[in-house]
Amino acid sequence: MLKDYHCNINYIRNFSIIAHIDHGKSTIADRLLEYTGTIPEREKKEQILDDMDLEREKGITIKSKSVRLYYHSKDGKEYILNLIDTPGHVDFYYEVSRSLAACEGALLIIDASQGVQAQTLSNIHLAIKNNLKIIPIINKIDLANANPEKVMQELKNIPELKGEKIIFASAKEGIGTSDILEAIVNRIPPPSGKPNLPLRALIFDSVYNSYKGTIVYIKMVDGIIKPEMVIQTMSNKKNYEVTEIGIFRPKMQPIKILTAGEVGYIMAGFKNIKDTRVGDTITDTVNPAQKILSGYKKVTPLVFCSIYPIDNKEYENLKIALEKLKLNDSSIFSEPETSQALGFGFRCGFLGLLHMEIVQERLEREYNINLIATTPSVMYKITKKNSEIVEISNPTAFPSKIEIEKIEEPYVKASILTPSQYIGVIMDLVQEKRGFFKNIEYIDEKIARLDYDLPLNEIILDFYDKLKSRSSGYASLDYELKGYQAAELVKVDILVNHELVDALSFIVHKVKAYQQARKIVEKLKEIIPRQLYEVPIQASIERKVIARETIKALKKDVLAKCYGGDITRKRKLLEKQKAGKKE
Amino acid sequence: MNLGLYLHFPFCKSKCYYCDFNSYPLKNDHQVLSYISALHKEIALYSQKLNHSTIKTIYLGGGTPTILSGDLIYNILNFCKDNFKIENNAEITIEANPGTLDKKKLERLNKAKINRISLGAQSFNDSLLKKLGRIHTAQDIIDSYFKARESGFNNINIDIMFALPDQTFIDFQNTMKKAVSLKPDHLSLYNLTIEKGTKFLESYKEGKLNLPTEDEEYDMYSWAIQFLAENNFEHYEISNFAQPFKRSIHNQIYWYNQPYLGIGAGAYSFIKGYRYMNYKDPVRYIKEINNGKSPVDSGEKLSLRKRMSETIILGLRTKDGVNYQKFKVRFKINIEKVFNQQIYKLINLGLLRKNNYKIQLTKKGLFLANNVFREFID
Numbered sequence: 001m002l003k004d005y006h007c008n009i010n011y012i013r014n015f016s017i018i019a020h021i022d023h024g025k026s027t028i029a030d031r032l033l034e035y036t037g038t039i040p041e042r043e044k045k046e047q048i049l050d051d052m053d054l055e056r057e058k059g060i061t062i063k064s065k066s067v068r069l070y071y072h073s074k075d076g077k078e079y080i081l082n083l084i085d086t087p088g089h090v091d092f093y094y095e096v097s098r099s100l101a102a103c104e105g106a107l108l109i110i111d112a113s114q115g116v117q118a119q120t121l122s123n124i125h126l127a128i129k130n131n132l133k134i135i136p137i138i139n140k141i142d143l144a145n146a147n148p149e150k151v152m153q154e155l156k157n158i159p160e161l162k163g164e165k166i167i168f169a170s171a172k173e174g175i176g177t178s179d180i181l182e183a184i185v186n187r188i189p190p191p192s193g194k195p196n197l198p199l200r201a202l203i204f205d206s207v208y209n210s211y212k213g214t215i216v217y218i219k220m221v222d223g224i225i226k227p228e229m230v231i232q233t234m235s236n237k238k239n240y241e242v243t244e245i246g247i248f249r250p251k252m253q254p255i256k257i258l259t260a261g262e263v264g265y266i267m268a269g270f271k272n273i274k275d276t277r278v279g280d281t282i283t284d285t286v287n288p289a290q291k292i293l294s295g296y297k298k299v300t301p302l303v304f305c306s307i308y309p310i311d312n313k314e315y316e317n318l319k320i321a322l323e324k325l326k327l328n329d330s331s332i333f334s335e336p337e338t339s340q341a342l343g344f345g346f347r348c349g350f351l352g353l354l355h356m357e358i359v360q361e362r363l364e365r366e367y368n369i370n371l372i373a374t375t376p377s378v379m380y381k382i383t384k385k386n387s388e389i390v391e392i393s394n395p396t397a398f399p400s401k402i403e404i405e406k407i408e409e410p411y412v413k414a415s416i417l418t419p420s421q422y423i424g425v426i427m428d429l430v431q432e433k434r435g436f437f438k439n440i441e442y443i444d445e446k447i448a449r450l451d452y453d454l455p456l457n458e459i460i461l462d463f464y465d466k467l468k469s470r471s472s473g474y475a476s477l478d479y480e481l482k483g484y485q486a487a488e489l490v491k492v493d494i495l496v497n498h499e500l501v502d503a504l505s506f507i508v509h510k511v512k513a514y515q516q517a518r519k520i521v522e523k524l525k526e527i528i529p530r531q532l533y534e535v536p537i538q539a540s541i542e543r544k545v546i547a548r549e550t551i552k553a554l555k556k557d558v559l560a561k562c563y564g565g566d567i568t569r570k571r572k573l574l575e576k577q578k579a580g581k582k583e
Numbered sequence: 584m585n586l587g588l589y590l591h592f593p594f595c596k597s598k599c600y601y602c603d604f605n606s607y608p609l610k611n612d613h614q615v616l617s618y619i620s621a622l623h624k625e626i627a628l629y630s631q632k633l634n635h636s637t638i639k640t641i642y643l644g645g646g647t648p649t650i651l652s653g654d655l656i657y658n659i660l661n662f663c664k665d666n667f668k669i670e671n672n673a674e675i676t677i678e679a680n681p682g683t684l685d686k687k688k689l690e691r692l693n694k695a696k697i698n699r700i701s702l703g704a705q706s707f708n709d710s711l712l713k714k715l716g717r718i719h720t721a722q723d724i725i726d727s728y729f730k731a732r733e734s735g736f737n738n739i740n741i742d743i744m745f746a747l748p749d750q751t752f753i754d755f756q757n758t759m760k761k762a763v764s765l766k767p768d769h770l771s772l773y774n775l776t777i778e779k780g781t782k783f784l785e786s787y788k789e790g791k792l793n794l795p796t797e798d799e800e801y802d803m804y805s806w807a808i809q810f811l812a813e814n815n816f817e818h819y820e821i822s823n824f825a826q827p828f829k830r831s832i833h834n835q836i837y838w839y840n841q842p843y844l845g846i847g848a849g850a851y852s853f854i855k856g857y858r859y860m861n862y863k864d865p866v867r868y869i870k871e872i873n874n875g876k877s878p879v880d881s882g883e884k885l886s887l888r889k890r891m892s893e894t895i896i897l898g899l900r901t902k903d904g905v906n907y908q909k910f911k912v913r914f915k916i917n918i919e920k921v922f923n924q925q926i927y928k929l930i931n932l933g934l935l936r937k938n939n940y941k942i943q944l945t946k947k948g949l950f951l952a953n954n955v956f957r958e959f960i961d
Contacts, residue, residue, distance in 0.1 A: 530797070532932060532954060555801040558952040560774040560822050562900060563837050564589055565851030567893055568858060568883075571960065574896075578957045 009261040010190045014082045014219065016100055016132075018123040019109035020476065024139040027171035028109055028180070029067075029085055035177045036069040036081070038249060065205075066217055066263050067250035073185045081184055082263035084204065084219075092351060094299050095205065097126055098279045101293075102204045102219030102263065105133040105188030107180065108161075112138045112146035112168075116154045116443065118417035118476035124160050133188045136161055137180060142170040157444045191221075191261035199223030199231070199284040201258075201266075202293050206276045208327035212244075214270035215252070217263075218282060221293060224259045230285040231268060234292045238275055239285050240268035273330050301333045301349025302410070302481065303356050303376050303460050304393035306503060307363070308345030310370040315344045321367035322346060325359060332359060337394070341501045342372060347394055349379075353460050375506050378456045381408040381484050395505035398491040401542050408484040410456040413438075416467065418475035420448050425470045433458035434509060453482060455509075492517050492546070495538040496528065517547040530554040584636040586854075587836040588667070590622065590659065591847030592645040593865050596683075600716035600786075601744075603778035605849035605863050606646035618848075618865055619655055621872040623662055625846050625861075628877075630666035633844070638669040640833035642676045643697075649679040653691025660695040674832040676701055676740075679731075681723040689734035699831075700731050701740040701771075707761040708754050711747050716782065721761070728765050738829060740769035745807070746800045747775055748783075748792045755803045756810075763814050768829040772807055772822050774800060801950065819902045821952060838901050840894045848878075857884050887914065891921060892959045899935075899955060904943025918942075925958040 019025040033039045069081040086092075086099040100106065106127045110120060127134050136155050138148045148168055155161055167183060169176025193200075201218040208214050218225075225231070229242045244267040246254040258264045270276050281293040309318045319336075326332050333349030350356040356376060363369050379393045383406040392398055414435070418426055420442070430437070430452050438451040454463075459479065467475050490513050494504035504524075508516045517539030524537045528551055535551040562570055594609040595602075609615065641663065648656065656677070663669065676699040677692060692700075706712050707721040724741075731739055741762050745755050762770060775794075777787050786792045795803070808818055816824035820838060823831065836843055845852045849863035859882025862868040871878045885893070891914055898905035910918045919926065926942060929935035934948035934955050948955050 532934075532951065554797075554951060554954075556797055556804065556950045557954055558774070558821060558950060559956075560772075560776060562821075562897065563834060564843055564845060564853070565849070565860065567837070567897065568851070568860075571889075571893065571896070574953065574957050574960045577953070578960055 009193070009195070009259070011077060012080045012082070012190055012261040013105065013184050013188045014084065014103045014191060014261070014263055015105040015107060015184055015188055016084045016086055016103045017107045017109060018086065018096075018100075018127060019139075020111070020114070020117040020119045020123075023109045023111040023114070023117075024171050025085075025109055028107065028137070028139060028169070029083060031171050031174055031177045032069060032081075032083065032181065033067065033250070035181065036071050038067060038069050065250065066248045068247045068263065071181055071185065074182060075185070079185050080262070081181075084263065092355070094351075095278060097130070098202070098204045100126060100130040100132060101279075102202055103130070103132055104191055105135065105184065107184075108134050108136045109139050110136065110151055110155065112141045112148045112151055113143050115147075115151045116158070116417065116447065118415055118449070118478040121158070121417060121443075121449065122415065122478040124158065128160050134161060134164060135167065135180070135183045135187055136164050137167045137169050137176070139169050139171055141168050141175065142173045154444060154447065193220065193222045193260035195222070195224055195260040197222035197260075198287045198289040199225055199229075199282065200289045200291075200293055201225060201282040203233075203276055203278055203280045203282060205278055206270075206273055206330075208273055212267055214267075214273050214276055214327075216266050216268070216270065216276045216282070218258075218266055220258050220260050220262045220264070222260050222289065223284065224257055225266065225282075225284075226257050231266075231282050232285045232288060233276060234281040234283055234289075235277065236275065236280075240270060242266055242268045273327055277330065299331045299351065301331065301351060301379075302456060303352055303378060304333075304347065304349045305356060305376045306337055306339065306342075306345055306347050306374040306394065307360065308339065308342040308372045308503070310372055312343040314369050317367065318346065318363065318369050318371075321363050321369060322348075324367075325362060329359075331355070339396070339503045341503045349393065353464075372503075374503050376460045377507060378410050378460065380410075380489065380507065382406070383408075395491050395507050396502050398505075398507060401490075406486055407489045409487045409489060411453050411482045411485050412456050412459060412479040413482045414452045414454045414459070414477060414479040416450045416452070416475055416477050417443070418448060418450065418471055420446055422471040422475055423448055423450065426450060426467065426475055429463075429466055429470055430454065433463055434511075453485075454479070455485075455487065456481070457507075457509075490541050493540050494520060494524070495536075495540060496524070497535045498538075513541060514546055521547050521549040525549040525551055584633075584842060585639045586633070586636050587833050587841070587843035588638045588641045588663065589833075589843060589845040589847075589850055590641065590643045590648075590663075591845065591850040592643065592648040592651065593618075593848050594645065594650050595647045596650065596680075596718055597716065598782075600714075600782040601775055601778070602716075603781050604646065607865065609650060614865075615651065615655075617869055619651075619659065621869040621878075622659065622847055624872050625878060626659075626662055626666050629844065629846075633667060636668065638663075638667045638673060640674040640676070640836065641669070642833045644678050646678075647680045647683055647703075648677050649683040649688065653688040653695075656697075657691050657695040660697070672698075674699055674738075676831070676833055678703065679727065681719040681727040684727045684730055686730060686734065689731055689736070693735055698736070699738040699740070700736050701742065701769075702728060702731070702767075703742045704762065705742060705744045706747065706750075706754075707758040708750075711750060711754065714748055715744070725765065728767075738768045740771060740831070741765065741767040742771045742773065744773045744775050745803045746795050748786075748794055750795060752799065752802055752806075756806065759807055759810055763811070768826050769831060770811065770816060770824045772804075772811075772824065774804065774822075804950070817902070821900045821949065835901075838897045840890070840897050856890060857882055859883070888961065890914070891918075892961070895922065895959050896956045899942070899944055899952070902943070904941040906941045908940065922959065929955055929958055 017025045017028060065085040067083050071079045071081050073079055084099050084102055086096045138151050140146055141148050152166055155166060167176050167179050200221040202221060203216050203218055205217040206214055225245055227242050227245060230239055231242055232239050244254055245258050245264060246252050247264045252265060283289045309315055322334050331351050334346045337347040338344050360373055364371055377393050379391050382390050382392055382404055384403050385405045416426060433454060435452040435454040441449045467477055488510040489507055490510050491505055491507050492513055494501050521537045521539050530551055532554055534553050537549045538545045539547040559570055593606045595606045597608050675697045677697050678701045680703050704724045705715060705717060709720050743762055777783050811824045818824050819830050842854050848865040848868040849861055851860050859879050861878045862880045868878050895905050907918055934945060934951055936943055936945045
């Protein structure tokens with residue numbers, strides 16, 4: 001039977017773990033679960049909270065997750081610890097910020113060999129913004145190249161962490177686990193809500209389950225919630241009857257009541273995941289709260305591309321697969337689209353590049369659909385001469401030059417953290433990418449933070465890879481959307497054998513149009529097979545050709561041998577080639 | 584009915600890296616003897632059925648038929664003579680690998696009325712020979728060639744391969760010059776292709792095979808055509824070149840889509856519109872024969888359409904092309920009634936040429952022959 005803890009909010013601690021990718025967040029979580037006996041020995045597997053294949057493979061968390069631990073502290077009392085695991089990547093910034101809003105404290109994990117990263121700093125800022133108590137932990141101290149003293153010095157130089165005691169740990173070796181649990185109990189404050197006020201619960205995630213419908217993850221702020229209560233999502237004033245509530249152990253376990261301070265889930269016959277948006281507040285329809293919890297906003301996709309099935313017969317399957325993915329991830333945007341070159345497909349929007357990659361990979365892997373994706377693009381704002389403003393992400397829909405008064409593109413505020421010897425090369429890189437320098441700040445004598453305004457368009461291509469390769473992997477990047485700025489952009493079309501291939505068109509800054517165009521025509525020259533005649537590949541702006549390559553005509557294609565038995569084999573080979581060419 | 588007879592010998596000393604033929608490294612003599620005995624039985628099976636037919640040519644292929652002793656070869660051919668009606672002065676060819684011929688064996692072959700030798704030289708560059716997995720050197724080729732000449736063989740073919748891994752244009756020219764300097768009567772020139780189940784395919788997949796580009800292949804092939812023409816060779820089939828009156832009669836049977844009988848493991852036959860194949864695995868082949876069963880594994884009755892298209896595809900491989908009159912006599916229909924559209928499309932592409940009697944490949948069509956053949960395939 002469940003112990004009856006819900007009455008005393010003072011024995012609840014809600015915390016999250018924040019870390020740069022690979023600094024060991026999931027392993028720390030595993031140790032906490034083991035130490036508190038939350039996972040029976042026989043169910044143990046690495047990175048318990050990452051249950052998607054992709055999550056385990058990429059070593060990243062994609063969806064937020066939660067688990068309740070019961071911990072018998074050294075002060076002799078039992079505590080409820082709710083761990084809310086958050087996605088680690090900048091693409092999921094909004095989800096991270098919502099998850100943090102459900103906590104009172106955060107474990108900040110830093111790798112003892114890699115030290116402070118750009119994302120570490122932005123994690124700290126995010127935690128401070130959410131009024132979280134931060135417990136810094138230096139992890140992986142067992143590694144041969146670990147340098148915990150140096151990392152400790154780096155941390156001490158961060159003003160926000162002044163006076164915080166640092167814990168040394170090795171999640172792999174199980175070092176420091178009990179220190180961490182004690183710090184959670186003693187240093188993180190209990191939640192501040194009141195059980196006797198009208199219900200207010202923050203939605204920090206939602207998932208779709210084909211048997212149970214939409215399941216909403218909540219942090220109880222005020223009041224209580226019970227089955228059969230009628231509740232309301234405050235942003236859209238929709239009402240639902242609660243069918244089940246429960247907690248995470250880490251599997252879902254039904255419970256009779258959730259009160260202020262607790263973390264759990266609700267099922268209430270939510271039809272559509274879109275009706276239960278992350279960040280929204282749930283209240284009691286009969287006795288509603290007056291004030292919505294702050295911070296709710298609609299997430300908008302930042303990166304767009306078109307996705308087509310390689311085999312057009314797969315279109316229906318792609319449609320179904322996308323719908324299924326959207327059930328669990330309301331941030332994916334998609335609408336049907338047709339291309340002359342590629343047939344039927346979808347224009348899709350994503351939170352960022354990684355998000356896009358993950359969705360494409362899931363479509364290919366979990367739904368077995370081979371895809372072609374066009375170059376990623378961003379959303380442009382175009383003011384036409386007739387003062388009409390249109391938002392366009394798809395180059396195909398780009399108006400012609402004479403219609404355009406002004407084009408604006410999205411900019412991000414980017415901060416790059418780097419060892420000081422790479423500042424020069426990084427400045428060059430940002431310049432190539434049309435960045436505006438804003439500020440430089442030295443964290444200590446060896447590490448600097450560079451602040452830039454950068455066009456998002458430049459980041460989504462190859463910025464991150466280039467940043468990593470030019471800084472030998474040391475520099476790290478974090479960014480958030482800043483707003484729109486006017487830019488001189490042009491649409492480049494690609495023509496193969498004098499015919500426009502709509503799916504290959506792209507939007508680029510005027511200055512870089514030639515360079516990009518050259519790269520693409522050269523690449524196409526390599527991959528398009530030779531034909532019986534010469535095939536020109538051209539890149540053009542407003543019908544003016546700016547780059548050209550020619551695929552030379554096929555010169556030799558002849559089977560050397562053909563004797564008695566060969567004819568059967570050779571005929572089959574020719575039949576196969578012929579069938580291949582038709583498609 | 585006139586027939587070509589093919590006898591297959593699926594044994595080699597070792598398997599070359601590019602080879603996907605039905606051949607296996609020889610393990611022991613017992614293997615050979617039980618195979619030869621099965622071969623005799625299969626010949627005897629056809630003896631009755633073909634008593635109204637005349638064998639015009641015999642071809643002993645492999646594998647390496649000359650891995651057998653001279654006596655065994657002699658006996659098989661004698662056994663053929665006992666069971667079939669063989670034309671006087673029939674062309675009888677044996678494939679030979681350099682290093683498997685000696686004076687004594689050559690004399691026996693001569694006695695067996697073998698009158699044509701096809702020598703698998705492949706290259707005259709020792710390092711390339713090694714890369715192909717060949718077990719002989721360039722000198723072995725030269726020695727074997729002259730031994731054969733001295734033993735009275737006056738119809739010798741040399742097989743050469745090109746577009747080999749790491750082969751340069753100069754390497755290839757040197758090989759061709761050496762081959763021609765021996766004054767062979769016939770030369771077969773094959774483009775290396777990477778086939779399933781070969782060592783080369785594995786290396787290719789691992790990215791370890793440095794093959795010439797399509798442009799380099801083109802240069803080698805077109806230079807060779809020119810060079811051989813200058814040396815009085817007639818380019819009478821895509822990969823085959825002959826001195827005057829030295830075309831391979833047996834192989835022309837294939838290209839003119841005429842009937843042939845194949846004996847041995849994996850051998851194909853084409854008789855009365857049927858094409859069929861024996862069991863490929865020699866062990867299986869021997870077993871079926873010894874159990875008194877037919878060694879035929881599979882076959883198909885070719886539709887009229889397929890026979891017509893194969894006749895065109897094979898015919899277009901030759902310099903003679905496809906003769907309208909012969910086509911009409913054979914299929915009782917004008918070729919243009921059936922393939923008009925294809926023929927004119929290919930003429931417009933500059934790949935095919937026609938006059939009042941025949942169609943044939945143009946020079947461009949010769950290099951792009953597959954694009955022509957595909958048009959005639961449904």
